[in-house]
Amino acid sequence: MRAFVTAVFAFLYLPIALVVLFSFNAGRHASEFTGFSVQWYGTALSNPFLVEALKNSLFIATTSALLAAVCGTAAALGLARVGLRTRAVFDALMGAAIVVPGVVIGISTLVALVQLFGVLNPFLASVWPDGQPPRLSLGYGSIIAAHGLFSMALVTMIVGTRLASLDRNLVEASSDLYATPLTTFRSIVLPQIMPAVVAGFLLAFTFSFDDFIVAFFVAGAQTTLPIYVFASIRRGVTPEINAIATIVLVASVLLVVLAQWQLRQRKPAN
């Protein structure tokens, strides 16, 4: 059994290791390693389209994860205060946001937004005082919103789990000692749920940064890093892509390790 498990771990990591290894290959081809070189990193980082896509992805991931962390935490706190029936409705919707395949989320958001813009744009044009009215279209906003949906549901789940295990006695003791609800929240609840909020933010960031399929539908004229990489892969495999892949993999691994570490932190002793 140990041999089998070792083989599975090798199966999980060898392909990734190979991509990383060949990003340092001096030659072009996967069949031969001709020497160590970082030239492909140079090529990748001096490609203006790629750098633009990377910047877009960073901006979108940061914004959607921040929004998700704030709204998701608020929702988790709110759900702890409502009746079972309301809770069940929210749980079902959040569950759907996580489980419905990305391809369906992508197309349905595309369809809904295109219809919505079709109504809103003429309306804006008719009420705009003078000059050019703003034209709503697919782009940063729609990607952030669509990513935020999944991320918010994720944050709500993670923070909700943490809230459920929160020590009720501390909260009651705090209010018995005449702390205002706000003080109780700031000094008792917030410190205890903070690791979950941070972990949720990091996982949301990773999800948005890695997502291809949802962005593919709602990106409009914008390009994110996965969209750029997908398009280049279809044109052919090059070591330049290995270099980008390595950068992305290292970044994701760091973020996930950080998130796991946050989740495993013991509750601060008060």
Next chain:
Amino acid sequence: MHGNRFRHNILTALLLAPATVWLVVFLVLPFVAIAVFSVGERAPEGGYQAAFTLAQYANLPARATAFWNTMMLAPAGALACLLVAYPVAYYLALKAPQRWRLILLALVVIPFWTSLLMRTYAWMYILGGRGIPALLAFVGIEDVRLINTPGAVLLGIVYGYLPLMILPIYVSLERLDRRLLEASADLGATPLSTFLGVTLKLSLPGVMTGFSLVMILLLGEYLIPTLLGGGKVFFIGNALVDLFLQSRNWPFGSAIAITLVAVSVVALIAANRISTRVSGARRVDLI
């Protein structure tokens, strides 16, 4: 007291407001939109034209290949994942040395949260013409074609979704009361019958959770069949991309999407029922 209650409710509503707006505008409305589109007609220049017809649903057999491939490879992929994942989860939960357990578990989780695109790309690299086939040609085995085959897609599926299958099985095995295993052995059961009668049975909720999650995500998979199946192995996801972004037949695409969601819901409910009936326990939550 009355004022307090009022303030309590206002605060609750404020806390839930952003999430509610988000869920309504970006989940419920879009779903209603594709439901409406799916009974509409394709406008002559592409896009949507209002109508009430079931023609789009009647037309589903036109994409029968995509449905067939997905309905064959999604369960097959989930099953292959399960067969590889179970021994790993079993080892992690019951056999691994305590100090290694968390590290090994982290090693399982990490790939799940790293880009599926990049991980699938790794296999394109390995299976592609300059990867394994070139190595085989070097030792004299010529003309081996690995990429753009159903086998490559299946391999990519197992690779991509293995972590998601291991986790819930691990969770259900880890919760298992070990005294039951000892009791079974003390009562003279062979290791095999202990495994079948106790371990496997009690870990079924985890197995069903993993299986249904992987299967549902596979039903909507696009990247793996596109990159590892080339133009040859088409999934429903490929059909949707084609209908929405290329041929712009939105009503037909919507009908396919609604069918996909319906199939997923049925699969989830069925998995839940089976799991409840067999083990009498509830599903395992993943996160």
